[in-house]
Amino acid sequence: MNKPVILTGLRANNDLHLGNYLGALLPLIDLAKSLAGEYQINLFVPDLHSFTTPIDHASLQETVMNNVKLFVAAGLPIDNPDVHIYRQSYIPAHSELTWILDCFTGMGEMRRMTQFKEKSAMLQADRVSVGLFHYPVLMAADILLYDASYVPVGDDQTQHLEFVRVIAERLNKRFKQELFTVPKPVKEQHTFFGNDQGLRIKDLVDPTKKMSKSSTNYKGTIFLTDNPDTARGKIMSATTDSYGRISYNPEKQPGVTNLLDLLALLSAQPIEEIKKKYEGQIEYGPLKVTLGDIVSKFLVDFQRASISVDTNTLLTKLEESERLMNVQANTKLHLVQQVVGLRG
Numbered sequence: 001m002n003k004p005v006i007l008t009g010l011r012a013n014n015d016l017h018l019g020n021y022l023g024a025l026l027p028l029i030d031l032a033k034s035l036a037g038e039y040q041i042n043l044f045v046p047d048l049h050s051f052t053t054p055i056d057h058a059s060l061q062e063t064v065m066n067n068v069k070l071f072v073a074a075g076l077p078i079d080n081p082d083v084h085i086y087r088q089s090y091i092p093a094h095s096e097l098t099w100i101l102d103c104f105t106g107m108g109e110m111r112r113m114t115q116f117k118e119k120s121a122m123l124q125a126d127r128v129s130v131g132l133f134h135y136p137v138l139m140a141a142d143i144l145l146y147d148a149s150y151v152p153v154g155d156d157q158t159q160h161l162e163f164v165r166v167i168a169e170r171l172n173k174r175f176k177q178e179l180f181t182v183p184k185p186v187k188e189q190h191t192f193f194g195n196d197q198g199l200r201i202k203d204l205v206d207p208t209k210k211m212s213k214s215s216t217n218y219k220g221t222i223f224l225t226d227n228p229d230t231a232r233g234k235i236m237s238a239t240t241d242s243y244g245r246i247s248y249n250p251e252k253q254p255g256v257t258n259l260l261d262l263l264a265l266l267s268a269q270p271i272e273e274i275k276k277k278y279e280g281q282i283e284y285g286p287l288k289v290t291l292g293d294i295v296s297k298f299l300v301d302f303q304r305a306s307i308s309v310d311t312n313t314l315l316t317k318l319e320e321s322e323r324l325m326n327v328q329a330n331t332k333l334h335l336v337q338q339v340v341g342l343r344g
């Protein structure tokens with residue numbers, strides 16, 4: 001496997017939502033369909049990352065498999081030999097490389113991570129784990145084990161990606177050899193993946209925030225497992241504004257702008273066409289009704305596709321990918337172990 005690598009992962013705990021689908025999963029699948037053959041596509045389930053915040057451990061395995069089925073239902077071409085889908089914890093090299101990288105990482109670097117500050121502020125002090133603190137180091141191992149050049153990330157992960165570049169360059173310089181492929185800079189990542197990658201669909205209740213799996217307001221997030229009628233109800237009750245006139249204005253009218261974005265994406269129409277049709281209207285109801293119907297139909301079709309995914313075929317693909325990824329990851333890990341003196 002000597003092709004350039006595109007790598008991404010979606011957390012295993014909690015249901016995936018419409019923002020994940022439109023902003024991360026769908027663009028990656030489109031890339032997999034168009035670039036597999038030229039690139040090695042790694043889509044992994046970062047189940048180890050799930051432990052960074054409190055979860056229901058009893059349901060983790062079920063959630064992992066359900067989410068993997070959603071990847072396939074969304075169109076991931078698992079019959080393509082250049083597409084690999086695997087569970088992070090089934091590749092022990094991720095954990096082993098993380099410890100080595102930890103020992104070359106400064107406490108100050110981790111303290112500066114914005115996501116750690118934000119997520120830890122949401123938890124009680126005794127629930128803030130060391131795992132949450134050094135999450136970016138495990139993320140670095142996820143990427144560097146496979147010499148991934150391209151890693152699609154949203155705005156909230158760009159700081160972590162920059163750390164991956166820093167730690168890779170640090171070890172390359174420290175041991176005077178190209179141990180790791182340094183991922184492309186964030187600007188080049190955005191150019192490569194295009195504008196849709198990392199798109200941040202907004203919360204339906206508080207459109208100043210992104211739609212999130214960890215949101216405490218269930219009504220603001222449309223999960224891919226939602227009942228279609230329930231999802232329609234969330235659209236109908238979505239926050240808009242008091243302007244009384246539809247305008248595509250992310251700063252002044254984030255709620256209605258979010259609805260217009262969703263309509264454009266789910267109906268596969270250019271946003272300019274949607275704006276031309278709806279801007280200037282003085283009622284928000286018709287827009288919500290149209291979008292609610294489209295979201296409902298999307299979920300009906302998507303959930304039908306998810307149910308039809310063959311579990312045995314999926315398990316075979318996972319096991320095959322995990323066997324190949326173990327070979328690749330262990331080769332890189334052994335090289336690093338030799339360089340740092342752990343192997344002869």
